[in-house]
Every structure is written in structure tokens, then in C-alpha cells.
Amino acid sequence: MTDYDRKRQQLDRDGFCLLEGIIAEGMVEQLREVTDRVIARQEAAHFARQRAQGSLIRVTEDPFMARLIAYPPILEALAGLGFPDPKWGSGFIISKPAGSPPLFWHQDARFWDDPISYTPRTIQCFLMIYLVDTTRHNGCLRLIPGSHLKRHRLHDALPDAHEEALSRADDIRHLAFQRAEGEVDVPVRAGDVVMGSARLLHAAHGNRSDQRRTNITLWYYPDFANLPEGIRAYLADTDFSPEWQAQHRDLLEPLRPAYEGDAAPIRLNRKPGPALR
Numbered sequence: 478m479t480d481y482d483r484k485r486q487q488l489d490r491d492g493f494c495l496l497e498g499i500i501a502e503g504m505v506e507q508l509r510e511v512t513d514r515v516i517a518r519q520e521a522a523h524f525a526r527q528r529a530q531g532s533l534i535r536v537t538e539d540p541f542m543a544r545l546i547a548y549p550p551i552l553e554a555l556a557g558l559g560f561p562d563p564k565w566g567s568g569f570i571i572s573k574p575a576g577s578p579p580l581f582w583h584q585d586a587r588f589w590d591d592p593i594s595y596t597p598r599t600i601q602c603f604l605m606i607y608l609v610d611t612t613r614h615n616g617c618l619r620l621i622p623g624s625h626l627k628r629h630r631l632h633d634a635l636p637d638a639h640e641e642a643l644s645r646a647d648d649i650r651h652l653a654f655q656r657a658e659g660e661v662d663v664p665v666r667a668g669d670v671v672m673g674s675a676r677l678l679h680a681a682h683g684n685r686s687d688q689r690r691t692n693i694t695l696w697y698y699p700d701f702a703n704l705p706e707g708i709r710a711y712l713a714d715t716d717f718s719p720e721w722q723a724q725h726r727d728l729l730e731p732l733r734p735a736y737e738g739d740a741a742p743i744r745l746n747r748k749p750g751p752a753l754r
């Protein structure tokens with residue numbers, strides 16, 4: 478069994494895996510420069526609205542990000558995991574300033590009406606690319622392994638993901654910021670990538686250091702061609718900005734989630750149904 482086979486097993490079983498050191502040092506350095514520049518031009522109101530994340534800035538704000546989305550080591554890692562033809566959907570610069578609060582528990586899946594959401598298959602995955610070494614002290618990721626497949630108390634107790642009061646971290650005594658049963662920390666080195674299912678419950682510790690902690694989250698559909706038609710119809714219509722696509726056609730065309738059929742787009746549903754047990 479290869480290392481990739483083991484990681485793929487972990488992804489299917491636990492809902493995540495760690496891809497160590499796949500972003501080269503020089504690339505991490507360039508990404509730090511780009512993200513610092515983009516973060517610096519945001520208005521104060523942005524950071525007040527997104528205090529729990531730190532920032533939530535679309536990667537499409539800077540053309541360099543097209544090179545990250547189509548970065549060969551990322552595509553090679555996905556292929557190694559058994560996803561030779563991934564499609565890309567969206568991405569965000571999520572940067573926790575020094576001394577900032579934790580991120581609340583949530584899951585990001587949108588297709589809970591489709592039976593595929595109750596199988597180990599990864600419909601949509603995040604690739605979280607950390608630009609500094611990240612530990613519990615400066616805001617590493619927290620996950621509940623297996624929660625993409627198994628109901629957890631939080632599924633019923635949490636309000637909608639990214640609810641405004643949670644995003645502003647108005648009250649960090651809220652259940653969504655507390656320790657959760659079965660949670661694990663995922664400390665990483667700069668240049669590591671955490672890959673996980675959009676259905677997985679996740680959160681992040683607060684940043685108690687005096688340095689910014691930046692993560693770039695890219696969202697892919699690793700096995701787009703084999704998704705149910707209604708999901709493909711939905712994704713082709715919504716996620717991918719045609720303008721961004723046109724500007725970076727050479728890099729992004731192979732990653733565009735295209736759908737030519739006539740199925741109706743699936744209804745969006747962010748809440749798991751009773752089939753999640």
C-alpha cells in the first residue's frame with residue numbers, strides 16, 4: 478500500500494488527510510507577499526464582520542492565485558489520491574491577526590438532499606494551505622474525524638454555518654466555540670496542506686501569538702465527472718466566475734466544472750437529514 482493509498486483511506490474514513498510539504502518554500506514566500514498585500518487593502522468593516530475567521534477574502538482578488546489553483550504539486554497530489562480530473566470551485570484568504578478569537582464549529586456541505594452525501598465519497602473538499610507553522614497557540618485547525626459520515630451532537634445544536642453573530646465572534650462562550658467531543662488538533666508546518674470533506678465538522682483555535690496566521694482555503698470537486706447530474710448542474714451554474722475563468726483560461730480551463738446536460742440543478746440544503754446517523 479502506498480502513502481497515497483493510506484491517505485485516501487483516511488480521507489474516506491475520517492474525512493481528512495494531511496499532505497505534508499507540497500507547497501514549495503519559494504511559493505509559500507510569494508503567497509505570503511500576495512496575501513499580505515490583499516489583506517492590507519481591505520476595509521476595517523471586513524475584519525469586524527469576520528472576526529472569527531480573521532478574514533474571508535476571495536482568492537479571485539489577485540491574479541497570482543490562478544497559479545496556486547493550478548499548482549502542479551497540488552494536482553499531482555490529487556491524482557495520487559485517485560482524483561486525476563479535479564475541478565475547482567472557489568477559494569478564500571483566511572487570515573487570523575495576532576491575538577484573535579477562535580473560529581466556530583461548522584461544516585460547509587450544501588448537497589445534503591442527495592443520497593451521495595451519506596456515503597464516504599468526497600463531493601467537495603477543502604485544501605487548506607497554511608503559510609506559517611500553525612499550532613494550537615496560533616490557531617491551528619480542529620476537526621471531528623468521521624463527522625462527515627456520522628451524526629454528532631453539534632449537527633443539531635449549531636446554528637447555520639457562518640451566521641453573522643458567530644462570524645463576528647460576539648460571544649465566544651457560545652457552544653460553537655467550545656471544546657467538542659472527539660475533536661483533534663491538526664498542527665502543520667508552513668507549506669503543508671490539510672485536505673478534508675466539506676461535510677466534516679471543523680473549527681480553529683484562536684491566535685494567541687503576536688504574528689498573523691494565514692491560510693488559503695481552496696475548494697475543489699475532486700471527482701466532478703462522477704457526481705450526480707443535479708449537483709453538476711448546480712456547480713456549473715454558480716461557483717466558477719466566468720470573468721476569472723476568461724482571464725486565466727490557459728491555467729483554469731481544465732479545472733472548470735462544466736455541465737452540458739439538461740438536469741435541473743439540485744436544491745441547496747446545508748443541513749444533514751435523518752440519514753446521517
Ligand SMILES: O=C(O)CCC(=O)C(=O)O
Pocket residue numbers: 530571580605616617618679680681692694
Ligand atoms: O482558518 C482555518 O484554519 C479554518 C478556516 C475554515 O474552516 C473556514 O473559514 O471555514
